[in-house]
Amino acid sequence: MTGTGPGSVSGAVGGAQSATLARQAVFGAIVDVSGSTRRIASSLSKLADSTAGIGSRANGVFARYVVYGERQLRWIDAELAAATTLARTASEMDDPDMQLAVLRLTGPRLEAAMMGSLLLAAWIDFLSLADVVIKQHPFYSVERLFRDIERVQKMLEPSMRALSSLKPEQVEAAATDLPALMGHLTGEFTSTCEAMHMAAERGSQVMQLVQIVEMVTMVSAMRMSLPLLPPTAPATLGVGLVVGGDGVMMGTQIVVSAEWVEMMRRLVQAGVISLPVVSAAVRIHAGQVMMAQSHDELPQGVREALGDGPEVRGMRVTGKAGAGMSEPPQHHVLPREFREWFEKRGFTGDMSIDQFCVEMEQAHHEAIHGGGDWRVGRKWPGEWNQMIMEALRDAEAEAGRMLTQSEVLKVVAEYMRLYKIPMNFVPWRGL
Numbered sequence: 001m002t003g004t005g006p007g008s009v010s011g012a013v014g015g016a017q018s019a020t021l022a023r024q025a026v027f028g029a030i031v032d033v034s035g036s037t038r039r040i041a042s043s044l045s046k047l048a049d050s051t052a053g054i055g056s057r058a059n060g061v062f063a064r065y066v067v068y069g070e071r072q073l074r075w076i077d078a079e080l081a082a083a084t085t086l087a088r089t090a091s092e093m094d095d096p097d098m099q100l101a102v103l104r105l106t107g108p109r110l111e112a113a114m115m116g117s118l119l120l121a122a123w124i125d126f127l128s129l130a131d132v133v134i135k136q137h138p139f140y141s142v143e144r145l146f147r148d149i150e151r152v153q154k155m156l157e158p159s160m161r162a163l164s165s166l167k168p169e170q171v172e173a174a175a176t177d178l179p180a181l182m183g184h185l186t187g188e189f190t191s192t193c194e195a196m197h198m199a200a201e202r203g204s205q206v207m208q209l210v211q212i213v214e215m216v217t218m219v220s221a222m223r224m225s226l227p228l229l230p231p232t233a234p235a236t237l238g239v240g241l242v243v244g245g246d247g248v249m250m251g252t253q254i255v256v257s258a259e260w261v262e263m264m265r266r267l268v269q270a271g272v273i274s275l276p277v278v279s280a281a282v283r284i285h286a287g288q289v290m291m292a293q294s295h296d297e298l299p300q301g302v303r304e305a306l307g308d309g310p311e312v313r314g315m316r317v318t319g320k321a322g323a324g325m326s327e328p329p330q331h332h333v334l335p336r337e338f339r340e341w342f343e344k345r346g347f348t349g350d351m352s353i354d355q356f357c358v359e360m361e362q363a364h365h366e367a368i369h370g371g372g373d374w375r376v377g378r379k380w381p382g383e384w385n386q387m388i389m390e391a392l393r394d395a396e397a398e399a400g401r402m403l404t405q406s407e408v409l410k411v412v413a414e415y416m417r418l419y420k421i422p423m424n425f426v427p428w429r430g431l
Helices: 007-013 015-047 057-091 094-103 107-136 142-165 168-203 210-218 260-269 275-284 301-304 336-343 362-368 384-399 406-419
Strands: 249-251 254-257 330-332 356-358
Touching: 007 168, 015 094, 015 107, 015 260, 057 094, 057 142, 094 260, 094 406, 107 142, 107 168, 107 275, 142 168, 168 275, 260 275, 336 384, 384 406
Parallel strands: none
Antiparallel strands: 249 254, 330 356
């Protein structure tokens, strides 16, 4: 593990301020992605109700693709809801380091939802194109259109499956590959439109292809347009990237708003989401020019704007104890043998004790449990499970009531510092 620990973030700008900025960024990212999912939901509803298009009974063979989109939207919305719950729980905590640690639990959910919504928006573009063709352009073979959509779904499915797994390594791998996939999807979209045009010409159809042209130039996920320069002088931000007077970041093509980049920078620095995921999102927004470049390199100015640096990259856990070695042991900071005790105090669902695991070196893990033999270790007063439960029960006795989630985690945070346990929580692998 190469984690730098939460102290590096807290110490940089002050623990409370760092936690507040990270929390605001998490909520901002949730709102941003939620806006996309609402637009997607609206589009899916219109497609399902398209009685003359793919939603009609006569074209029921396409209904499965609308259902597929609705199924993907459900898991994305569920992860956004879970991230919201975690962020709200974090906001109730007094301890800044624990607040940041809980906010980091939203990371895989935010990453998966953000990248999943981009893919789903592209899927909507293809369904919308099919809908227009069925309604207005019968010259194009329905069988061929079906094969086109089927091929696109097969291209999407592996990435969607990896993202919905919420496994950090799978999410990051899928996100890293997403710009190239979006490039292929853009190519598929353009090829389909060109084939439709040729079909119309061969059939001597006297039809205007206005709607298809609009689909090519106005699709939500695959639009690659260069905005007009604003009248005000732009402010330089790094190399090859500027911020115009209207707050839009521009390089060779439109990228994203300056506010979005600042929000992502905070999330990266707090260790909530990884730089490769944000880089992939920037690359997708930037268009095919950046997609064609090396998948793991962004212009230096973009990397600096996102807050890239050794300390940021070090926030992520490598996932393996070493090359060719098994994954490091996971430590439940909320002991599994007392699961029922914690469940009575609200640690269920997205806040279950299985969310509060830490990957540690084998020697450190054995040390806090009193050695390699757990039966002997349990007899040591300083053994983690016995010690933390005694501390929690003492706190409850002093309070005269059950502790809240926030109060439990405050006590746990104090002892994690004492035992030098990093506050980088990962879900339990179930091993």
